[in-house]
Amino acid sequence: MRQTIQYQIIQDTIQKMHGHPTAEDVYQEIHKEYPNISKATVYRNLHQLADNKKINQVLIPDSPERFDTILPKHYHFKCKKCGDIFDVNIDYLSEINDTVQNAYGFQIDDHDIIFKGICPKCQNGKELQH
Amino acid sequence: MRQTIQYQIIQDTIQKMHGHPTAEDVYQEIHKEYPNISKATVYRNLHQLADNKKINQVLIPDSPERFDTILPKHYHFKCKKCGDIFDVNIDYLSEINDTVQNAYGFQIDDHDIIFKGICPKCQNGKELQH
DNA sequence: ATTTATGCAAACTATTTGCATTGCC
DNA sequence: GGCAATGCAAATAGTTTGCATAAAT
Numbered sequence: 001m002r003q004t005i006q007y008q009i010i011q012d013t014i015q016k017m018h019g020h021p022t023a024e025d026v027y028q029e030i031h032k033e034y035p036n037i038s039k040a041t042v043y044r045n046l047h048q049l050a051d052n053k054k055i056n057q058v059l060i061p062d063s064p065e066r067f068d069t070i071l072p073k074h075y076h077f078k079c080k081k082c083g084d085i086f087d088v089n090i091d092y093l094s095e096i097n098d099t100v101q102n103a104y105g106f107q108i109d110d111h112d113i114i115f116k117g118i119c120p121k122c123q124n125g126k127e128l129q130h
Numbered sequence: 131m132r133q134t135i136q137y138q139i140i141q142d143t144i145q146k147m148h149g150h151p152t153a154e155d156v157y158q159e160i161h162k163e164y165p166n167i168s169k170a171t172v173y174r175n176l177h178q179l180a181d182n183k184k185i186n187q188v189l190i191p192d193s194p195e196r197f198d199t200i201l202p203k204h205y206h207f208k209c210k211k212c213g214d215i216f217d218v219n220i221d222y223l224s225e226i227n228d229t230v231q232n233a234y235g236f237q238i239d240d241h242d243i244i245f246k247g248i249c250p251k252c253q254n255g256k257e258l259q260h
Numbered sequence: 261a262t263t264t265a266t267g268c269a270a271a272c273t274a275t276t277t278g279c280a281t282t283g284c285c
Numbered sequence: 286g287g288c289a290a291t292g293c294a295a296a297t298a299g300t301t302t303g304c305a306t307a308a309a310t
């Protein structure tokens with residue numbers, strides 16, 4: 001694995017970004033300062049970073065792939081109105097892995113939880129529907 | 131909402147299908163008997179059926195959209211090797227909705243859980259990697 | 261008769277890939 | 286110098302959309 005300038009820029013940029021950016025978000029951010037970077041390189045390096053456990057890929061319904069720089073296990077919430085993604089830091093439910101493993105014979109490595117509902121802003125009608 | 135032949139065929143076909151078919155799967159199945167059906171119609175009616183709560187849309191990582199004819203709330207498991215999706219019928223964790231609602235002020239309607247690991251077949255090396 | 265849903269093709273979105281070239285090691 | 290990674294453009298996969306036509310009400 002080669003130490004390229006692009007890999008470094010992509011790693012540094014996503015580390016500075018907040019929330020759960022898509023590959024496109026990361027590309028746009030880098031493109032401001034390095035207009036020659038290729039979107040394919042951004043995709044390739046984001047996947048590389050995920051494989052190397054430097055970032056996480058987050059599963060979000062009806063969304064292009066998103067990445068997360070927060071490594072400790074946590075869950076996510078998606079607002080049905082504005083579409084925003086929020087981190088949910090309740091305790092990781094490791095016991096349900098065991099429950100499912102025992103009930104079904106699957107070897108369970110992990111699980112994701114996505115909560116769905118309305119965020120406080122949208123409850124107050126302050127946001128337009130996406 | 132009009133009662134079209136296509137809507138009926140699509141509803142009947144997916145009800146007969148097992149597992150978690152994609153729109154393409156449903157299209158292929160119908161296409162055998164009704165080669166004139168349009169893929170756009172299949173997409174439109176599957177979404178219609180989901181809106182009407184006749185079927186559920188299931189969220190699966192790295193997969194085209196999938197549908198589920200089993201309506202009671204349940205979870206899913208995806209095998210990392212063969213890619214198969216399995217239903218997971220452990221108790222629905224309604225209490226975590228309250229936990230998150232109280233902690234974050236979100237109005238939580240529901241949550242999905244996707245378990246990830248290796249299914250029994252693949253543990254025995256009987257399946258090729260997808 | 262009206263008007264919604266269909267079929268088809270084209271458009272679109274997100275992502276991946278082939279390949280000539282660049283630039284790490 | 287060799288070979289992996291880049292940039293670009295084209296290809297692909299999945300889904301949606303515009304529009305003329307067909308069919309449900």
